[in-house]
Amino acid sequence: MKGQAIMAFAAIILTSPAIAQTGDMSHGQRLVRACVACHSLEPDRNMTGPSLANLWGRKAGSLPSFERYSDALKSSGIIWDDRSLDGWLTDPDRMVPDNDMPFNGIKDARARADLLAFLKEATKPGAPQQTAQAPMGGTGGMMGGMMGGGGEVPNLKNLSPNMQVKAITYCHDTFRVATHDGKMRAFWERNLRFKTDSSKDGPQSGAPALVPAGMMGDRADVIFAAPEEISKMIEARC
Numbered sequence: 001m002k003g004q005a006i007m008a009f010a011a012i013i014l015t016s017p018a019i020a021q022t023g024d025m026s027h028g029q030r031l032v033r034a035c036v037a038c039h040s041l042e043p044d045r046n047m048t049g050p051s052l053a054n055l056w057g058r059k060a061g062s063l064p065s066f067e068r069y070s071d072a073l074k075s076s077g078i079i080w081d082d083r084s085l086d087g088w089l090t091d092p093d094r095m096v097p098d099n100d101m102p103f104n105g106i107k108d109a110r111a112r113a114d115l116l117a118f119l120k121e122a123t124k125p126g127a128p129q130q131t132a133q134a135p136m137g138g139t140g141g142m143m144g145g146m147m148g149g150g151g152e153v154p155n156l157k158n159l160s161p162n163m164q165v166k167a168i169t170y171c172h173d174t175f176r177v178a179t180h181d182g183k184m185r186a187f188w189e190r191n192l193r194f195k196t197d198s199s200k201d202g203p204q205s206g207a208p209a210l211v212p213a214g215m216m217g218d219r220a221d222v223i224f225a226a227p228e229e230i231s232k233m234i235e236a237r238c
C-alpha cells in the first residue's frame with residue numbers, strides 16, 4: 001500500500017508539465033523527494049533502498065553496507081553515470097528486469113535531467129546534506145504530534161516520554177501500550193507492529209519506541225533495539 005502511494009505521488013509530481021517548466025536544480029531538488037522516502041544521501045545510511053551518496057562511478061548493486069540488493073542488480077554490470085542513471089530512471093524494469101526497486105520510472109526527459117543535475121551535486125563526496133526528507137511516510141494524523149515535522153525517520157535514542165514504551169500488555173485481541181508520560185493506548189492487535197532498528201538511529205536497548213503509523217492514529221509501530229526484546233516486553237494480562 002505504502003509503495004503504491006509513493007509511486008502514485010511520484011507519478012503526479014514527476015509528470016506534471018507545470019512543474020517541469022520551472023526547471024533545473026531547484027526543480028531537481030523537489031523531484032528528489034520521490035526518492036528520499038527510500039534513499040538517503042548520507043553515506044551508508046540505508047533505508048528501503050541503498051544510500052545514494054557517492055553514486056556516480058559506483059558499480060550497480062555494490063554498496064557493501066546494503067544487504068538487500070536483488071541478484072539482478074548485482075549482476076547487471078552497470079556503472080552509474082549520467083547515461084545509465086537516465087536509463088534506470090526512465091524505466092528500471094526495462095533496464096534491469098527483476099530488480100527490486102518499487103518505482104515506475106519518470107517518463108519526462110526534462111524532469112529526469114533536472115533530477116539528475118541535482119542528484120549529481122548532492123551525492124558528491126562531502127556534499128552538504130541539503131535534501132529535506134519526503135513529506136509523506138506515515139507521520140501526521142492524530143498522533144502526528146508525537147514526532148517532529150516532515151517525514152523524517154526519527155532518531156529513537158533520545159525519546160520524548162510520550163514515545164518511550166514502559167510496558168505492553170496483551171488481552172484478547174488488544175495490546176495496551178503504557179508510555180513514560182503516564183498514558184496508556186489500546187490497539188487492535190492487527191494495528192500494532194513490532195519492529196527492530198539496530199542502527200545508530202534505533203532505540204536504546206531496553207527502551208523501545210512507540211511511533212505512529214498511518215493517518216488515523218489507530219496504528220503504530222513499536223520499535224525495539226533487538227528482536228529478543230520483543231516477547232520479553234509483552235505480558236499477557238487482562
Ligand code: HEC
Nearest residue numbers: 034035038048049050060061069070073099100101102103
Ligand atoms: C519505494 C522505494 C524506492 C523509491 C521510491 C526509489 N527507490 Fe531507488 N531503489 C530502491 C531499492 C529497494 C533499490 C535496490 C534495488 C535492487 O536491488 O534491485 C533501489 C536502487 C536504486 C539505485 C541503484 C543503487 C546502487 O547502489 O546500485 C539507484 C541509482 C536508485 N535506486 C535511484 C533512485 C532514484 C533517483 C529514485 C527517485 C526518482 C528512487 N531510486 C526511488 C527503492 C526505491
